[in-house]
Amino acid sequence: MYEHIMFEWFKLKRQKIWLIVLIVPLLSVLLGYGNFLGNYEVLMDKADDNAWLEAWTQITLFYGILFLPISSGILAALVCRTEHLNGGWKLQLSLPISKARIFISKLVVVLSLILLVQLSLVFFFLIGGIMIDIQHSIPWSFIFTAVFFSWLCTFTLSTIQLWLSYRIKSFGIPLSINIVLSLLVFAAYTNKIGIFYPWAQPSFAMAAPEESAIESFPMFISVVFVTFTIILALAVLKFSRSSLKS
Amino acid sequence: MTKIIETSHLTKKYKNTTVVDEINISVEQGDIYGFLGPNGAGKTTTIRMLLGLIKPTKGDIKVFGKKLADNRMAILKEVGSLVEYPSFYANLTGYENLEAIRRLLRIEDKHRINEILRTVGLLNAKDKLVKNYSLGMKQRLGIGIALLGSPNLLILDEPTNGLDPAGIQEIRELIKKLPSLYGITVMISSHILSEIDQMANKVGIINNGNLIFQDRIEVLRKKSSPRIIIRVNDSESAQTILKKDGLNVALNSKKELVINEIDDDLISYIAEKLMMSRLSLYRIYEEKRSLEDIFLDLTTNKERDIL
Structure with a gap:
């Protein structure tokens, strides 16, 4: 399995992946802090408000709902792009590798890249906070829990996006589908069954404790885990059974 | 093997x-x-x-x-x-x-x-x-x-x-x-x-x-070895006559006789035989065929019988 993952990683050379890893978090942080500073009085209305948490909420507003699902979609499309362009699928499928491994290796690479995006977000978040001179103590444990769980929440999402990018040869179509589905996250927020919606799950997991839409955290994690298991099993099965299109 | x-x-x-x-x-x-x-x-x-x-x-x-x-x-x-x-x-x-x-x-x-x-x-x-x-x-x-x-x-x-x-x-x-x-x-x-x-x-x-x-x-x-093509005025009766002699003769799309042998004596015998039967002999020529021709013949389903 290790060499399959390394194979996928190796193929990303010169694909300018770092642009997504850096630009998306940077943009989210800039927008978030902009919003935070613009509405400082409203956001910091209570005496015990921690500026880090308030700023985090503003950042994740953009990042969790829109930028994260969209970038995970772009990353999924990127790991499939080289395969679509010059017969990579044909090449891989005629090598002695099981199809399930091909799919899972690609998923592992996408998820690792998302983790990098997440860490880069934290990095810019801290830099930004230091630059605007936030005096409160950094809520380390909250930040890392939020980042870790929202990362787990991208697993289902990425599996679906990877499957779409495999089936659809173009780069733009899965991306457009993805953007539309990301916009539906706003609707998910107003609905009880919203936590089942894979595009909404990451932003739920990122929200600051007082803003959280999640009633029971263990319940939420079980939902995420179950949806992921089902979706992954389906995707791997479909991928293994699919015939090569011309 | x-x-x-x-x-x-x-x-x-x-x-x-x-x-x-x-x-x-x-x-x-x-x-x-x-x-x-x-x-x-x-x-x-x-x-x-x-x-x-x-x-x-x-x-x-x-x-x-x-x-x-x-x-x-x-x-x-x-x-x-x-x-x-x-x-x-x-x-x-x-x-x-x-x-x-x-x-x-x-x-x-x-x-x-x-x-x-x-x-x-x-x-x-x-x-x-x-x-x-x-x-x-x-x-x-x-x-x-x-x-x-x-x-x-x-x-x-x-x-x-x-x-x-x-x-x-x-x-x-x-x-x-x-x-x-x-x-x-x-x-x-x-x-x-x-x-x-x-x-x-x-x-x-x-x-x-x-x-x-x-x-x-x-x-x-x-299959690409050369063969003899004979054009006569009445190819059907020519074919019948030669077949009676036990010769393997086919007709191509231009209604010419096709013989897969190039032996001189045999060809001269055939020519004589046809003339004796009062058929008009227009042409006798050797056809050399490349592998490409054979391939084309095989794949276009024409002249399958003579191959």
Whole structure:
């Protein structure tokens, strides 16, 4: 399995992946802090408000709902792009590798890249906070829990996006589908069954404790885990059974 | 001889069209098997089935004596392939393409890459991005990738597709030396007979999904031996007269007599016989046929009876 993952990683050379890893978090942080500073009085209305948490909420507003699902979609499309362009699928499928491994290796690479995006977000978040001179103590444990769980929440999402990018040869179509589905996250927020919606799950997991839409955290994690298991099993099965299109 | 590829009643249908129809391919150890047919005859579909890229509608495939359906992984470990167009990663260099696949196949020996690059003549271009390669170089890289895992069987689908004559020559020379160099069996498809003629020892011809010929290339060449064509005023009665003499005479599309013998005495005897029967003899000439003609005859279904 290790060499399959390394194979996928190796193929990303010169694909300018770092642009997504850096630009998306940077943009989210800039927008978030902009919003935070613009509405400082409203956001910091209570005496015990921690500026880090308030700023985090503003950042994740953009990042969790829109930028994260969209970038995970772009990353999924990127790991499939080289395969679509010059017969990579044909090449891989005629090598002695099981199809399930091909799919899972690609998923592992996408998820690792998302983790990098997440860490880069934290990095810019801290830099930004230091630059605007936030005096409160950094809520380390909250930040890392939020980042870790929202990362787990991208697993289902990425599996679906990877499957779409495999089936659809173009780069733009899965991306457009993805953007539309990301916009539906706003609707998910107003609905009880919203936590089942894979595009909404990451932003739920990122929200600051007082803003959280999640009633029971263990319940939420079980939902995420179950949806992921089902979706992954389906995707791997479909991928293994699919015939090569011309 | 050990059978390397053996198919029985291999069939592929897409909805109502039968693309490959009950074909029985047989490739033996050490063969360079030329798989010929016009474009759209079913070559690529057959090859994709041989590699397990698509599933047959009906029929069995055995590779190295093992059923493909049950032993796909084990079989693919010993097969190198290039299907239709070369597959590669354009964002990587030639060397990196081979390196990526070397890691994937867990080939320990790193020198193998340079060895392959030398074999396919890309050693000087190894650090160039593949997107800047010419078509011929991409084809050769494709063959290099196919050779990397030291396969026992190499399946090449139209490896000279879109190449200029010099490029075709290079690929041909490369493929010809493979069996002696690595002791491998090669199956190579093409729609141009002359390409195959210079390297294959066995030929299978597919047309409209049917395998219409499969034998040693010498058998195909024999069909290209010259024959005598006689034009007379009444070919039907001429045919009847000669058939009474026990001669094997056929008619071609221009209603001329076709005789597969060129013996001088026999021809003179035939001429005399026809004139004695008060038939007007217009022409007697020898027709030399190239393998291309035979191929065209076989694949266009014309004059099937005289072959």
